[in-house]
Amino acid sequence: xxxxxxxxxxxxxxxxxxxxxxxxxxxxxxxxxxxxxxxxxxxxxxxxxxxxxxxxxxxxxxxxxxxxxxxxxxxxxxxxxxxxxxxxxxxxxxxxxxxxxxxxxxxxxxxxxxxxxxxxxxxxxxxxxxxxxxxxxxxxxxxxxxxxxxxxxxxxxxxxxxxxxxxxxxxxxxxxxxxxxxxxxxxxxxxxxxxxxxxxxxxxxxxxxxxxxxxxxxxxxxxxxxxxxxxxxxxxxxxxxxxxxxxxxxxxxxxxxxxxxxxxxxxxxxxxxxxxxxxxxxxxxxxxxxxxxxxxxxxxxxxxxxxxxxxxxxxxxxxxxxxxxxxxxxxxxxxxxxxxxxxxxxxxxxxxxxxxxx
Amino acid sequence: xxxxxxxxxxxxxxxxxxxxxxxxxxxxxxxxxxxxxxxxxxxxxxxxxxxxxxxxxxxxxxxxxxxxxxxxxxxxxxxxxxxxxxxxxxxxxxxxxxxxxxxxxxxxxxxxxxxxxxxxxxxxxxxxxxxxxxxxxxxxxxxxxxxxxxxxxxxxxxxxxxxxxxxxxxxxxxxxxxxxxxxxxxxxxxxxxxxxxxxxxxxxxxxxxxxxxxxxxxxxxxxxxxxxxxxxxxxx
Numbered sequence: 001x002x003x004x005x006x007x008x009x010x011x012x013x014x015x016x017x018x019x020x021x022x023x024x025x026x027x028x029x030x031x032x033x034x035x036x037x038x039x040x041x042x043x044x045x046x047x048x049x050x051x052x053x054x055x056x057x058x059x060x061x062x063x064x065x066x067x068x069x070x071x072x073x074x075x076x077x078x079x080x081x082x083x084x085x086x087x088x089x090x091x092x093x094x095x096x097x098x099x100x101x102x103x104x105x106x107x108x109x110x111x112x113x114x115x116x117x118x119x120x121x122x123x124x125x126x127x128x129x130x131x132x133x134x135x136x137x138x139x140x141x142x143x144x145x146x147x148x149x150x151x152x153x154x155x156x157x158x159x160x161x162x163x164x165x166x167x168x169x170x171x172x173x174x175x176x177x178x179x180x181x182x183x184x185x186x187x188x189x190x191x192x193x194x195x196x197x198x199x200x201x202x203x204x205x206x207x208x209x210x211x212x213x214x215x216x217x218x219x220x221x222x223x224x225x226x227x228x229x230x231x232x233x234x235x236x237x238x239x240x241x242x243x244x245x246x247x248x249x250x251x252x253x254x255x256x257x258x259x260x261x262x263x264x265x266x267x268x269x270x271x272x273x274x275x276x277x278x279x280x281x282x283x284x285x286x287x288x289x290x291x292x293x294x295x296x297x298x299x300x301x302x303x304x305x306x307x308x309x310x311x312x313x314x315x316x317x318x319x320x321x322x323x324x325x326x327x328x329x330x331x332x333x334x335x336x337x338x339x340x341x342x343x344x345x346x347x348x349x350x351x352x353x354x355x356x357x358x
Numbered sequence: 359x360x361x362x363x364x365x366x367x368x369x370x371x372x373x374x375x376x377x378x379x380x381x382x383x384x385x386x387x388x389x390x391x392x393x394x395x396x397x398x399x400x401x402x403x404x405x406x407x408x409x410x411x412x413x414x415x416x417x418x419x420x421x422x423x424x425x426x427x428x429x430x431x432x433x434x435x436x437x438x439x440x441x442x443x444x445x446x447x448x449x450x451x452x453x454x455x456x457x458x459x460x461x462x463x464x465x466x467x468x469x470x471x472x473x474x475x476x477x478x479x480x481x482x483x484x485x486x487x488x489x490x491x492x493x494x495x496x497x498x499x500x501x502x503x504x505x506x507x508x509x510x511x512x513x514x515x516x517x518x519x520x521x522x523x524x525x526x527x528x529x530x531x532x533x534x535x536x537x538x539x540x541x542x543x544x545x546x547x548x549x550x551x552x553x554x555x556x557x558x559x560x561x562x563x564x565x566x567x568x569x570x571x572x573x574x575x576x577x578x579x580x581x582x583x584x585x586x587x588x589x590x591x592x593x594x
């Protein structure tokens with residue numbers, strides 16, 4: 001199979017660096033160029049010494065590399081529409097970060113752009129390529145728990161805002177400046193916007209869609225932020241499954257400009273755990289554990305050092321397969337719309353103080 | 359068993375473009391047979407993720423001035439002397455220094471306890487046993503103690519390995535710990551053999567290193583047996 005000529009754009013997303021190894025090693029890809037959103041992003045990119053040239057102007061990148069077939073849009077959420085438009089106009093396939101847009105009109109225009117251009121647009125929800133999730137889906141699909149009754153899930157992390165400031169900006173993260181609720185000085189765009197995975201996963205595990213959701217925010221752990229960092233959501237799916245989600249930034253962090261060892265203050269910087277109850281039993285699942293542990297440099301704090309972090313390998317494999325074999329990605333724009341819609345409904349519930357029908 | 363492992367190896371070879379080779383049974387360990395017939399002993403624990411991460415923790419200076427390794431491994435059956443020799447190879451791998459001396463005490467084939475000195479002066483203790491009942495999952499624990507920091511593959515306040523998934527049904531409790539999406543479906547012990555073969559194919563410099571290490575393991579096993587028989591430390 002001819003390797004896909006691929007590029008990256010933006011380089012400001014927290015997941016940017018996670019692509020480097022797989023883009024360099026996977027023989028089905030030829031990583032030809034990168035284009036940073038600004039000089040700071042280029043400076044950080046160059047710390048990783050990938051050997052792949054980095055531009056500041058996408059037009060120049062495409063002029064120098066007219067054979068680019070696909071792009072990873074590793075950028076802030078408010079850049080996604082214009083970047084998708086740029087790629088669609090050139091017939092270039094797109095791997096989008098996890099939130100294409102929270103503006104549902106803009107989202108529908110993205111779907112239209114992609115459909116008319118006839119390109120692949122895959123959304124980066126890397127949990128699908130996690131081996132623990134793979135096993136979990138296999139067990140549930142085999143009927144081990146019978147009909148699912150309830151799912152509790154956490155997608156809790158430290159906050160990346162100090163390294164990736166756009167994630168603390170209501171406009172860059174949510175796309176608009178919308179107060180969380182009357183009288184609340186905070187705006188949409190925080191932890192919820194960073195954590196779509198559990199909202200997506202439950203749809204895959206149950207095969208059902210959201211019915212209603214109730215969400216509430218808690219006092220922020222980081223008082224400086226103008227977006228929410230602590231919130232929970234509870235509700236029901238159309239098939240009756242009850243859910244309880246925690247998508248918070250509940251793990252404190254050192255305020256590093258570039259992610260590095262010692263970033264975390266709480267030992268485990270990121271967790272996705274699920275409790276699933278069915279008619280025939282229940283499952284407890286830690287998607288990122290067990291690991292190894294230390295209390296050494298730089299801060300002498302007890303720290304989880306992850307032993308598995310290869311989700312991007314499977315994700316890129318699927319992207320290449322879709323491009324070369326004309327397939328539709330599992331997480332495509334149309335599928336993902338239901339996830340984004342529920343996340344928006346969480347914000348609507350916070351504003352209204354009542355459950356919201358999704 | 360070898361067919362499935364070689365299918366998995368072929369998948370990785372095709373995907374990442376590495377030279378030909380086949381996993382074959384050896385006298386003590388699985389081996390990688392290269393075109394032309396040369397064989398490389400496979401040391402799968404040296405590519406197992408938790409040990410790779412522990413080695414990174416040592417090499418990167420996260421731990422400073424390592425003093426002692428405290429290792430344990432228990433299984434149903436098997437030869438605890440060979441298990442102990444394997445654990446000592448792991449210590450040598452993490453310390454980047456060979457084993458220089460061992461002192462061993464045994465209770466037949468039920469248990470084997472060792473104090474060892476590495477050539478760089480670090481100390482190691484290893485306890486191995488074979489008396490877990492049939493059907494029990496193997497247990498192990500690896501702890502590295504340094505002047506700055508302690509590292510381990512077991513979480514603080516736990517005594518047994520944790521799993522990623524616990525499933526309670528009317529059939530009882532089932533547990534799962536999947537570690538590799540690309541090779542999903544193979545048992546973990548075989549995944550590490552495939553990964554070891556792949557590593558040896560991608561990095562030809564591993565062949566002499568692993569061949570020496572396998573030889574040292576055999577010498578360690580012999581030293582363990584002699585030390586226990588004579589109740590005396592044995593220098594390698």
